[in-house]
Amino acid sequence: MKLTKHFAYFDEGAKKEIRRATLKAVAIPGYQVPFASREVPIGRGWGTGGLQITLSLIGKKDVLKVIDQGSDESVNAVSIKKLVQSTTGVGCTDQTSAATIIQSRHRIPEVPLTKEQVIVLQVPEPEPLRSIEKSEHKTKTLHAEEDYSGAWLQLFEQIMMFGRTTTNANHPVIVNDRYVMAPSPIPRFDNEKLHQSEALILLGAGREKKIYAVPPYTSVRSLAFDDYAFLVENFKGKTCRLCGAEDVFLDELVNETTKETEYQCNDTSYCLERLNNETTEEVGEYV
Amino acid sequence: MAYVAVKGGTKAIEASLNLLNYERIKAGKIIEVETIMTTMRSLVDQVMSESSLYSPFLAALAIKQAEGSMEEAVFLLRAHRSTMPRLYHSEVIDTKDMFMERRISASFKDIPGGQVLGATTDYKHRLLDFDLVDESFIENEKWLNTFKEALPVIENEKQLIHYPKVVSYLRAEGLFPTYELNNKNPIDITKENIQFPIERSARLQILTRGQTGAVTSLGYASLRGYGAIHPTVGEVRYGKVPIHVHVPTETSTDIEDQYYIGEINLTEVESFVPITAKDKDGVDELQFEIGYGACFGKNETKAIAMSILDQCLEHPEVAFPTHDEEYVLLHIDTVESTGFISHLKLPHYVTFQSKLDAIRNVKKEKASDEAN
Numbered sequence: 184m185k186l187t188k189h190f191a192y193f194d195e196g197a198k199k200e201i202r203r204a205t206l207k208a209v210a211i212p213g214y215q216v217p218f219a220s221r222e223v224p225i226g227r228g229w230g231t232g233g234l235q236i237t238l239s240l241i242g243k244k245d246v247l248k249v250i251d252q253g254s255d256e257s258v259n260a261v262s263i264k265k266l267v268q269s270t271t272g273v274g275c276t277d278q279t280s281a282a283t284i285i286q287s288r289h290r291i292p293e294v295p296l297t298k299e300q301v302i303v304l305q306v307p308e309p310e311p312l313r314s315i316e317k318s319e320h321k322t323k324t325l326h327a328e329e330d331y332s333g334a335w336l337q338l339f340e341q342i343m344m345f346g347r348t349t350t351n352a353n354h355p356v357i358v359n360d361r362y363v364m365a366p367s368p369i370p371r372f373d374n375e376k377l378h379q380s381e382a383l384i385l386l387g388a389g390r391e392k393k394i395y396a397v398p399p400y401t402s403v404r405s406l407a408f409d410d411y412a413f414l415v416e417n418f419k420g421k422t423c424r425l426c427g428a429e430d431v432f433l434d435e436l437v438n439e440t441t442k443e444t445e446y447q448c449n450d451t452s453y454c455l456e457r458l459n460n461e462t463t464e465e466v467g468e469y470v
Numbered sequence: 471m472a473y474v475a476v477k478g479g480t481k482a483i484e485a486s487l488n489l490l491n492y493e494r495i496k497a498g499k500i501i502e503v504e505t506i507m508t509t510m511r512s513l514v515d516q517v518m519s520e521s522s523l524y525s526p527f528l529a530a531l532a533i534k535q536a537e538g539s540m541e542e543a544v545f546l547l548r549a550h551r552s553t554m555p556r557l558y559h560s561e562v563i564d565t566k567d568m569f570m571e572r573r574i575s576a577s578f579k580d581i582p583g584g585q586v587l588g589a590t591t592d593y594k595h596r597l598l599d600f601d602l603v604d605e606s607f608i609e610n611e612k613w614l615n616t617f618k619e620a621l622p623v624i625e626n627e628k629q630l631i632h633y634p635k636v637v638s639y640l641r642a643e644g645l646f647p648t649y650e651l652n653n654k655n656p657i658d659i660t661k662e663n664i665q666f667p668i669e670r671s672a673r674l675q676i677l678t679r680g681q682t683g684a685v686t687s688l689g690y691a692s693l694r695g696y697g698a699i700h701p702t703v704g705e706v707r708y709g710k711v712p713i714h715v716h717v718p719t720e721t722s723t724d725i726e727d728q729y730y731i732g733e734i735n736l737t738e739v740e741s742f743v744p745i746t747a748k749d750k751d752g753v754d755e756l757q758f759e760i761g762y763g764a765c766f767g768k769n770e771t772k773a774i775a776m777s778i779l780d781q782c783l784e785h786p787e788v789a790f791p792t793h794d795e796e797y798v799l800l801h802i803d804t805v806e807s808t809g810f811i812s813h814l815k816l817p818h819y820v821t822f823q824s825k826l827d828a829i830r831n832v833k834k835e836k837a838s839d840e841a842n
Contacts, residue, residue: 194555200661217663222548227809229816252820256479259816265483289820307813319796320666345832346839351824370824390806392663416827435823449820458473 191238192270197221201239201394205385208396213358214326215309220392223266230263231389233286233305237267240301241284246274248282253290253432253449260288277452289352291373293431293453296382298399304367306388309395311355311365331363334406342411354413355406358397363406372415372432377403423448426457494537506530515735515767516540520804521547522660522679524734524766541808548805556661558715561728565738565764566635569710575636576703577742583633588708636705637740637760646758666796673783673799677776678765680802688802689775692782692792699781701741701761708737708768737770739763741777745785759784 191198204218223231223238230251241247249264251257255277263286264275276282279294288305296302312322315333325333334355341349348354352368356377366374367386377384377397384397397403407413418433424445431453433446448454507514507530517529521544528547536542572588575581624630640646656671657664664672677685692699714728741761749755761781763773782793791797801807 189553192553194553196555197552204663217665219659219661219663221552221660222545222805223552224549226545226812227805228811228813229809231809252817254479256477257817258479258483261479261483288816307810317796318666319800323665346835347831349828349832351828352821368821370820390810416824417831432820432823434819435826449823455473462473
């Protein structure tokens with residue numbers, strides 16, 4: 184008994200429902216829209232929210248890029264790509280500018296995105312207030328009443344205890360001057376890319392059954408006080424050991440021979456592109 | 471010459487999948503799906519119940535593919551379920567029409583129709599049976615023939631009886647309040663988003679597809695001390711119930727126009743829970759409420775635990791976590807809990823780098839404070 188697969192895995196009813204939730208999310212920037220999250224053939228907690236959005240949006244002419252923590256070749260990124268490709272037959276790319284849909288876990292690519300592109304972020308915990316209030320019913324009320332004192336207090340407490348805010352990835356943002364939103368655990372370095380983004384940003388949490396969005400050209404501010412500014416991860420004076428890039432998010436590595444700390448672009452396709460541009464400049468186009 | 475992307479991930483996955491297949495088939499044995507279906511009935515039942523998909527064949531196939539891993543088998547069926555269009559809703563099943571195979575009450579010895587023990591391991595001593603190591607078809611056949619010969623012959627269908635619900639007898643005595651039927655369409659948690667506080671129909675659906683172990687543990691915690699429910703099992707019944715669907719394009723609601731699409735095995739539990747309520751004069755009086763549990767196949771422990779949790783969640787005013795619907799319902803789903811726990815195996819390089827940065831900054835700050 185062999186079964187043929189349906190285009191983009193889901194039945195049409197499921198895709199419609201996901202699209203409806205996505206449209207609502209776009210209409211209310213930063214608001215978490217609950218949806219009937221379906222099971223997909225990859226682990227729940229392994230990017231199923233993003234995958235459901237991707238599957239509901241993808242058409243035959245789309246070109247897909249999937250990255251996991253900056254890497255196109257990370258095993259889970261490969262696994263997601265394989266699933267989408269085997270159920271849709273669409274083309275995949277590593278090159279950021281060539282993709283129409285980019286599904287990403289915890290990074291926004293270094294190459295600026297355009298209005299022709301959609302970036303889908305995988306979200307483990309969509310509720311920015313969860314560490315303050317465990318109940319979903321109550322956090323929903325807090326959002327409705329725009330009561331974000333807890334989120335501010337949390338930052339204030341960090342300053343009191345450590346002399347500065349100590350958030351790492353997932354630093355909360357305010358979208359369109361209304362909703363406090365978890366930007367998914369992208370590093371603080373990427374928070375600024377959310378602001379006035381040309382590309383549509385969709386965020387999907389499969390296990391928590393929420394979809395939310397930052398529409399193009401929307402204001403996104405990272406939560407910070409006037410006298411304690413929002414600070415991104417500091418890579419001052421550090422450059423990529425391969426392509427020499429500055430002002431990008433770097434992975435910290437230990438050189439096994441010299442035992443010295445070295446740095447390398449976290450966005451692997453960006454690094455590769457730079458390296459290839461360098462060689463083209465040196466030796467001309469390789470045919 | 472251009473640099474090319476390393477294809478390490480793709481190759482690693484391929485190799486890993488090959489190795490997985492090798493591990494599954496290397497011993498040179500093949501188990502038939504049919505064999506799993508007929509000899510691992512409890513496992514098949516649990517997988518069907520937790521995946522909310524009633525298909526013994528597909529459940530057995532999933533068990534085979536998952537090499538017996540419960541979480542994997544349930545996951546496979548759930549994912550398969552996502553690809554299926556939902557064409558119909560079944561009509562309401564009245565379990566008093568159940569074709570009973572087992573039915574007991576812990577509340578009353580003499581229930582109308584009597585206690586029917588049926589097939590149960592409850593009174594089987596749990597001693598390893600080494601005879602099963604060398605089981606033979608011939609011996610089994612002989613045993614079966616003797617067994618069948620000793621069975622009483624049912625001559626016509628008039629000899630079959632439907633067993634009334636234990637609670638209906640108590641209702642007639644005035645010991646249980648009679649409620650109006652709630653004929654509101656139930657929420658389908660697999661098609662609609664859920665928002666808290668949620669309706670009982672959604673709660674029951676989440677409980678019945680909960681992981682057997684998780685539902686049992688929370689039910690036990692509530693019974694033992696972390697809850698305020700002390701039920702008596704009014705009735706456990708197990709048997710077959712017929713499923714009918716009504717074609718939405720046909721206007722007739724006559725039962726004769728419905729289609730019979732098959733039958734399912736079901737365990738159903740009604741627990742009786744004494745509660746104090748105010749009567750019409752505002753005086754405290756003792757009343758009974760019912761905790762309800764039901765699940766696909768035979769899984770009495772889960773159904774009883776579910777009935778406890780159902781009753782707990784009806785009383786959110788009690789300050790135990792087992793009475794908190796978000797605590798109970800958001801953590802018992804096997805695909806969700808195993809998925810999120812296992813996602814910790816994914817690389818967290820970026821988020822960890824960000825964490826390192828935060829900690830280093832604090833240390834730097836502290837060092838410069840001390841220097842001043």
